[in-house]
Structures are given as C-alpha cells and as structure tokens.
Amino acid sequence: MLRKSVFSFLLGAALLGAGLPDAQAQKASDTLRIAMRDALTNVDPYYNNLRTGVVMSHQAWDMLVYRDPDTFAIKPLLASSWTLVDDKTIDFQLRSGVTFHDGSPLSADDVVYTINLVSSSDSKVSVPTNTNWIEKAEKTGDLSVRVTFKKPNPAALEYFALVVPIYPKAYREKVGADGYAKAPIGSGPYRITKWEAGKEINFERYEGYWAASPKGKPAIKNLYVRFVPDATTEMTELLAQRVDWIWNVNPDQFDNLAKMPTLQVTRKESMRIGYLSMDAAGRYGAGNPLTNQKVRQAIAHAIDRKTIAEKLVTGGSRVPLAPCYPGQFGCDSAAATTYDYDPAKAKALLAEAGFPNGFETELVSYVLPQWTASVQGYLQAVGINARVSQLQIQAAVARSWEGKNPLYMASWGSYSINDVSAIMPNFFSFGGDDYARDPEMKRILEEAGSSIDPEFRKKSYSAAIKRATEQAYWLPLHTYVTTYGYSKTLNFTPYPDELPRFYLSKWN
C-alpha cells in the first residue's frame, strides 16, 4: 500500500519533470545503461541459475547453433553445419575464422573441452540437467566434433542453441576456473571489459566479431549493466533517466509508465506458464477429495482463467488449453479436453463426487498474492474452502517436492526450450512436481522423449495431452507477460523466449 502511493507520487514528480539531467547523453556516448534486479554473483554462464545469467551469456558468448527469435528455426552459428548420425550422435562442422575476445581462433579443442567439462557429473554446474544428458564430445578434425548422448534427446539442438556456450580452452586452462569467473572471455558480439560480482558488468562491442553472424555486429557500442535490488529504486533510476532499460516491471505500472514522454513500455507474452497442480495421487493424504477426477474437473470449471489472464496478468496473456506453451513442438491444443468457466457445472460435479457442500483444503503458492487470492475466491464460490499459504519460492518448492501441497500455484518457464519435452516430463514422470503419478503418462512421455521421429513424437504428445486434460491432473492458468520499460531513444524488440537481445538493439 505504502509502496504504491510512493510510486504514484514518484510518477507525479517525474511528470512535472523539473531539472532532469542529460536526457540524450547516453545516445551520444553510445552506451546503453541497463538495470536489473536479479544480481549475478558469477558471470560464468554455467555457474549461475538466473535468467539474468542466460541473458548476459548470449551477449558475450556464442553457442554452436542459433535459434531464430522470430521463427524459432535453428540456424548455424559457431557450427556451420551438423549431421544427426543416429538417435544419440551428432556431428558438428565448426566455422573457420571465428575468434575469441583474446584473438585466439576457435577450434574443435575448445568445443570438446567445454562439453566434456560441463557434462561430467562432478562439474558442479548450477543446472546439471542442461548438460548431463550428454555422454561425451570427441575431436574428429581441427574443425569437427562428434557429440554423443546418453539417451536420445529430441530437443538437443535447442539446448545447444540456448544453454551451451563455448569456452576458450587455452585461456580458461591458463587462468583457472576462478580466474575465468573474474575475467571471462567468449566469442560473442560483446566482450566483457569490467565485471564486479553482484554489482555491475561493462560490455564493449567486439570488433573482431564475424560479420556474417545471424546475431549481427552490435549497433550499440557499450552496454553498462548495473544490479539494483529494489524495484522502486530501479523505477526511479529509469524515471530520472539514469538508466535506459529495465524489465519485469509490475504490470500495474504499465499505464502510468506509458504516459511518460521520454519512455516507452512494451509487453511480450513469454513461454512461462502459471499453473495449478492438484494432488491427484493422494501424496498429501490417501483418498483426499483431490484424488477424485470429478473434483479436479470441478476445480477446472470453477476458475475463470480467462478473466485472470485478461484482467490480472494483462498484456495479451492467454489461457493455454493443453499443459504446455501453445508454440512448443508437440503442444497440440486440439487434443485437449477443455474446461470453460461454469460454476454451476462445477457445483454439480462436486455433488456427483459426494461433496455437495464442498470441502476444506490448502492452497500453497509463491506467485503474486493477488493471483493466489483470485483463485481462492473462485474456489470459495463453489464451496471449496482453501486456506492460502503464500510462501517464498524455495519453501513452496521444497514442500511441493515432499508432496505436502494439496493445491499448488506455481510457474514453469521450460528454460525457453521450444519443445514439450521441456515441460510435460517435469510434471508427469514421477519427479517431485508430479502430482498425478500416473504410470501411463510416464510411459507415453518416455516413449516420445526417446525418439527423434517428429511424427511419432507429435502423436505421443497428443495422447499425453489428451489423458492429462481428461483426468484434469494439471491446470494451466495463464501465460506470463514480461513488461519492459525503456528510453524512447532506444529501438528494442522483445521476444517470447525472455532473452533480451541487446546486440540487435539500436538507437532511434
């Protein structure tokens, strides 16, 4: 409440606009000043688990392949071509003439070194599942590498495009892992000129970057990224024109910010999905109401997801019909059983299930409290009395994995991987987040995940989607929308994979 009124005052003050300094100065000095809240403590891309870290890695490092942000097509990057030898083997032909920021040329040794290092079980990387499906990499020539997998991975190229940046072997071995974390170099469009853990990163355009890259040579010479922990402080910096770009702005502030003459605000739907898990397997207590299919269907009918998406999340948020992001490979919305908002039907289903007067349960959540409250309200309206436990994300996740959440509101971003294999197995393969524990679901998804035949995979995923929605195991609530605020002098395009591409930005 206090924060909100402070904010309105802040905007009022900014609109009056007394004595604002150097509005155009940053365009003149060709430096894009960026503020972010999730401070990076280690800029080495394999040793942090933050979205900020992935964003930074794509500015300063190149991956083997590139995913076109518009079409999601996989294009050559460090690898000029590749061949799928079989289900578990891929051959990469590397591009010649690519250099790291110290001027040393990229070779097969760098790729083999990186992949073998980060896929080993004692690598201590922050997100092991990004790389631990890889068996090994072998050098097959000065510029050719063979990578083998432990098991078939249909989304392998997506991983290579997003989360497998290539280290310079000679440099990293010379300075060691700690030295590298302090002064990292890659082969991306920007090089890191200064880095202070948790505080700031300075980037400068790498003049030796290869011109034909699909990432292109950056138009803006310098990036200055600063970590500001407090959302209000960050907003004040933007209003005072001391930073040029921020993101993850609270959706409530969209209209206010849009009124600022020096700023622009844009929103873009992302791959992240907000969802409601229901204890179908009875982990919370055998025979509890949620183990009844009719009760779960009643809940699906009870919640007005369209209104939540349009009025609370705003900015083009949609209700996914299937338990996956609508654009992901295999996410066949037509296979899904749909549940319209229909409280009368919900009540009838509850009565059929033997709960004409509803029941008591608990709703655990780490998403925005107002979103939790709206779901609680819709449940209340059909007689389900859900106590809300609004928790910090780590506590909620820990409880979820222990099977202690009867109803659980959370979100999943699929690591921006545009394939159903990055979402459904997490919720239906008997992991901690699997509230259904349905052997049939597990079997279908394992089959789909161990084949690289697209038609077979599509068919399997459709079957999985059909079963999951019929049973109402897992209710997708809405897609997330990311809000960006930035200077009018900046030409910036947001993409659904939540990866701001500063190397594609330019000044107006």
Add this chain to the structure above:
Amino acid sequence: MTRFIFRRALLALSVVMTVMALAFVLTRLSGDLAISIAGPGSTQADVEVIRKAYGLDRPVLVQFFDWTRLALTGDFGNSFFFKDKVSNLIGQRMPVTFTLGFTGLAVALVISLPLGILAALNENTWIDRLVSLLVMVGQAMPSFWLGLILMIVFGLQLGWLPISGTGSWQHFVMPAIVLAFTAVPALTRLMRSGMIEALGSDYIRTARAKGLSRSSIIFKHALRNAAIPVVSIAAVQLGFMLGGSIVIETVFALHGVGYLAWESISKNDFPVVQAVVLVLASIYIGLTLVSDILNALLDPRLRGA
C-alpha cells in the same frame, strides 16, 4: 583489574561462540541450500546432484564442526554463489559500510548536538517543543520511506544527486542522511537532558557569578560535561549503524556488507551469512568490551560487576 578484564574477555568470547552456533543453526533452519543453488526452476534431479557435489548430504553436526574449525583460523570458506572466498567478499565490502557508518554518525552528531543544546537552552519554550516534535517525527519515520522521498526530491526532481550505486562521494550523501536519522532522536534527547542537568549544576552557577560570557559557559563548561554520555552512546550507535544498514544499503544499492548480507540471505548462501553475522557481532561485542574496560578504568566501582 587484570582479573576483571580477563573475565569480561571470556564473557565476550562465549557470546561470540553462541553467535556462531546460532548463526549456523538459524541458517540451516531457513531453507534448503541445494534448492537455492539449483534455482527455482530446477528439477529434483538437479537438486540431488548438487546436494552431493557440495557435500550438503553430510550430517549437520559434521558440517558445523568443519566450519567452526576453519572459521577459528580465519577461513570462512567459499561462497556458493560468488566464485570467491567469503573473507575476500567481506573485505571488499567493509570499506563501503564503514564509510557509510562513520559518515552517518558524523551527520547525526552535526544535527543532534546543536538541536539538543538549542532545546536545553530554551527549555519548555516553543523552540524546545519544536525540537521534540522533530525528534518524534524522525523516530516515527521508516528509513526506507525517507530514502525514497530523498530520491524523489534530490535524485528525480532536482537531479542533484545520484540515486543508487557507489561510484562517487555523492552516492553516499543521501544514504548517510537516512542512516543518521536513525540515530538523531536518541542523541538529541541525551544531549538535551545532559545539557539541562549541567546548566543547573553548581559549577555553572559559579561560572555565571564569575561573570563569564554566555558562550564560554555553554561551550567551555556545560557542553564538555554534558557530552560525555553522548560520546559513549555514539559509540554504541556506530555499532548499530554498521550492522543495521541492511535496508539502506539495499534501497540505495550500495554494495556494502549489509547489502551482501541481504543478497546472501535471499539466496541461502550460508557461508556468507554466517561470516557476516559473526564479523558484525564481533565488532559490536568488541566495541562493548572496550567501553566496559574504559568505564571500569574511569570508575573503580564498576570493576566488581
């Protein structure tokens, strides 16, 4: 006297040990570090791999004794998130916190001493009441709120001062003022009451009778005596300021020890949290020990305590 110092030092040491144990236990109670390292979007398989890799699957007691053994030799281990030694991290950030703490204390003294004297000289007049009102408002105002208001006025509207960061001395102006405000009420009140007491004492009457000038009476005679408790309270306030600047460092994105503590707490980076708590507690306990000993030196009656 030697016995007294020895006893006090032993007491201080046992407080430090208690703090160490508490810091360890509370951090373990606060959450699962393996989940933190793996991140909120991680799978359970990720977390199990990480738990093993970082030795977090060992019994808690084993982890505690390992840590204590090394901590006693000054080795606080490595941060799980920063690729760096904890001692380096604290060393790098201590200067920011010290600069902020000392500047804040200086600003607090510059504001509260004249206010307290002014109020005492005009006891029970509207000036005194106005000072009391200001002090009360200062005490009631949350520091993050004052910080935001200063940002709006001096950072946004007037554009005189930078809003966040640590680039130059200007970056410390607003945070130091906000931090000072947490100490101003206590110091002003103490100055006022000390001054009133001093002004009412016999030696001041004698000084007046001797025909000394008003300023000489106030500054040379009364203030010197009234300032003694203020100085000792100021030392305690400094301890509070060094440890209590977490909110202010976070609001202004000043990369000091307080901000480090906040970052580490939110990430469950136990080694850093434990070390920060231990270091700040030790500074505080050290200051208290020194002031105890000094007081005992000045006043023999306290030595039996």
